[in-house]
Amino acid sequence: xxxxxxxxxxxxxxxxxxxxxxxxxxxxxxxxxxxxxxxxxxxxxxxxxxxxxxxxxxxxxxxxxxxxxxxxxxxxxxxxxxxxxxxxxxxxxxxxxxxxxxxxxxxxxxxxxxxxxxxxxxxxxxxxxxxxxxxxxxxxxxxxxxxxxxxxxxxxxxxxxxxxxxxxxxxxxxxxxxxxxxxxxxxxxxxxxxxxxxxxxxxxxxxxxxxxxxxxxxxxxxxxxxxxxxxxxxxxxxxxxxxxxxxxxxxxxxxxxxxxxxxxxxxxxxxxxxxxxxxxxxxxxxxxxxxxxxxxxxxxxxxxxxxxxxxxxxxxxxxxxxxxxxxxxxxxxxxxxxxxxxxxxxxxxxxxxxxxxxxxxxxxxxxxxxxxxxxxxxxxxxxxxxxxxxxxxxxx
Numbered sequence: 001x002x003x004x005x006x007x008x009x010x011x012x013x014x015x016x017x018x019x020x021x022x023x024x025x026x027x028x029x030x031x032x033x034x035x036x037x038x039x040x041x042x043x044x045x046x047x048x049x050x051x052x053x054x055x056x057x058x059x060x061x062x063x064x065x066x067x068x069x070x071x072x073x074x075x076x077x078x079x080x081x082x083x084x085x086x087x088x089x090x091x092x093x094x095x096x097x098x099x100x101x102x103x104x105x106x107x108x109x110x111x112x113x114x115x116x117x118x119x120x121x122x123x124x125x126x127x128x129x130x131x132x133x134x135x136x137x138x139x140x141x142x143x144x145x146x147x148x149x150x151x152x153x154x155x156x157x158x159x160x161x162x163x164x165x166x167x168x169x170x171x172x173x174x175x176x177x178x179x180x181x182x183x184x185x186x187x188x189x190x191x192x193x194x195x196x197x198x199x200x201x202x203x204x205x206x207x208x209x210x211x212x213x214x215x216x217x218x219x220x221x222x223x224x225x226x227x228x229x230x231x232x233x234x235x236x237x238x239x240x241x242x243x244x245x246x247x248x249x250x251x252x253x254x255x256x257x258x259x260x261x262x263x264x265x266x267x268x269x270x271x272x273x274x275x276x277x278x279x280x281x282x283x284x285x286x287x288x289x290x291x292x293x294x295x296x297x298x299x300x301x302x303x304x305x306x307x308x309x310x311x312x313x314x315x316x317x318x319x320x321x322x323x324x325x326x327x328x329x330x331x332x333x334x335x336x337x338x339x340x341x342x343x344x345x346x347x348x349x350x351x352x353x354x355x356x357x358x359x360x361x362x363x364x365x366x367x368x369x370x371x372x373x374x375x376x377x378x379x380x381x382x383x384x385x386x387x388x389x390x391x392x393x394x395x396x
Contacts, residue, residue, distance in 0.1 A: 038292065044287065072223065073226060111143065131244050138155055148206060165185050166230065242384070277336045281306055281382045
């Protein structure tokens with residue numbers, strides 16, 4: 001990777017920070033919201049080509065595992081800086097229209113109530129529950145597959161593959177860990193390739209059939225599906241998990257009982273999005289020498305854009321300290337889902353899912369309390385959430 005050079009304008013950028021493994025972060029970290037928006041709205045100057053590149057270069061053994069299954073991720077959507085992007089995005093956006101998302105609310109609420117009921121039964125039976133697994137993990141995966149017209153199956157594997165691939169591409173795994181994650185990614189890719197082939201031949205409308213009609217190859221569809229099936233549900237799980245934790249911890253506005261109302265749930269989700277979203281950073285690379293905030297940025301500079309509550313390059317540890325304690329990191333939700341031609345297509349769906357699931361959890365589980373106030377956190381370059389939200393009942 002290219003090592004970024006520190007810039008002079010502190011309002012625009014901060015010098016490279018330290019990564020969790022102790023190495024120097026090879027990015028120019030851009031924190032000023034206006035500068036972040038400027039970068040996102042200038043794709044010809046700041047390319048998305050590095051958006052999905054592995055943060056830690058993959059070593060030979062891991063690469064060979066991926067090569068054996070024909071693993072390939074050509075740029076199609078999030079990392080596509082060619083003229084083909086607009087047409088492909090339009091096809092995918094057709095599955096995320098405002099009307100389509102709004103029509104999903106009854107189904108989301110049905111799934112949330114079912115999950116909350118199961119969590120209540122578990123609490124009654126054992127006295128404790130993990131709300132990440134009970135409430136946050138599976139409804140977003142079901143919703144995503146149904147929305148895209150894809151079969152709902154292998155959910156436990158899909159969740160495992162998603163977390164493993166996030167760590168492989170956005171984490172700092174050792175060579176040994178890389179090999180484990182690469183095997184998982186290869187398994188996911190083989191599953192996805194079969195799903196693509198099956199979907200193209202299936203009756204009715206689905207994502208891969210629509211993409212095939214647009215002219216995408218099977219490899220391109222696998223590339224798009226690989227990250228969409230992760231980002232489309234795992235980041236929503238992360239958002240729900242963080243919101244549940246901060247609400248029960250008491251560092252979010254309002255009490256747990258307040259979130260049982262529609263307005264209360266929406267409010268706390270918006271607060272977490274603004275202060276500690278599940279996607280705190282995203283990457284760009286300068287296509288050529290250009291100017292940002294009055295500074296000259298060399299061609300090939302790797303840039304890390306801070307969107308919301310970024311603890312990695314803020315030199316914070318991997319613990320559960322809330323970024324809300326750092327007032328400088330609070331901002332509106334305007335950039336949380338990106339901006340410009342690569343803005344997240346599922347933004348409204350994620351907000352709706354999170355608010356509904358939080359509301360149903362708070363309504364069905366009154367009086368619950370955190371069992372573990374310092375859980376392990378997922379802390380990757382561009383993703384963050386507590387791995388567990390362990391709770392006990394009112395008498396626990």
